[in-house]
Amino acid sequence: MLQxxxxxxxxxxxxxxxxxxxxxxLTGIIRRVLRADPFDGSLFLFRNRRGTAIxxxxxxGQGFWLCQKRLSKGRFCWWPAKGDQAAxxxxxxxxxxxxWNGNPAAAAGQIWKxxxxxxxxxxxx
Numbered sequence: 001m002l003q004x005x006x007x008x009x010x011x012x013x014x015x016x017x018x019x020x021x022x023x024x025x026l027t028g029i030i031r032r033v034l035r036a037d038p039f040d041g042s043l044f045l046f047r048n049r050r051g052t053a054i055x056x057x058x059x060x061g062q063g064f065w066l067c068q069k070r071l072s073k074g075r076f077c078w079w080p081a082k083g084d085q086a087a088x089x090x091x092x093x094x095x096x097x098x099x100w101n102g103n104p105a106a107a108a109g110q111i112w113k114x115x116x117x118x119x120x121x122x123x124x125x
Contacts, residue, residue, distance in 0.1 A: 002056070002058060002067060004043065004092045004096065005092055006091065006092045006093075008041070008043055008092060009042040009089070010042065010043045010089065010091070010094075011034060011043070011044050011045070011088070011089055012044075012079075012087060012089075012090055013029065013033070013034060013045065013086065013087055014079075014083065014085065014088060015033070015082065015086065016047050016048055016049040016051075017029060017046045017048070017055075019053060019055065019068075022066065023064045023066050026055065026057050026066070027057065027064070029046070030044055033086050034086050036087070038057065040059070041058070041059060041060075041061070042058070043058045043095070044057045044058070044087075047076065047079055051075035051076050052070060052071050052074075052075050052076070053068060053070040053071070054068070054069050054076065054098075054099070055067065056068075071101065074101075076098070076101055077102075077103060078098065078104060078105060090104055
């Protein structure tokens with residue numbers, strides 16, 4: 001399991017990609033389109049054209065991780081608008097929202113705090 005932490009650099013590719021691509025094809029996009037180094041430990045996220053799946057690529061120092069989430073129903077409700085930049089940087093909590101099909105733009109500017117006596121991930125006391 002991959003852990004997304006606040007100190008990680010997290011980049012979202014704005015344009016959708018062909019999901020037939022594997023690690024080599026996606027690292028090529030990271031280099032050419034995003035103009036980034038796929039070996040720097042950043043987590044790179046890609047979306048398919050239909051908006052039903054996301055792929056994540058991460059280099060952990062030994063090799064590449066390639067993870068995919070495909071929704072069983074519907075489409076991801078939020079993705080950054082096409083603009084001047086090929087990638088958009090997001091914070092760890094925004095990526096978590098995105099992966100749960102939430103809207104990170106709605107959370108922009110909010111400060112996330114730990115609620116005393118509860119665990120953020122489980123909600124258990």
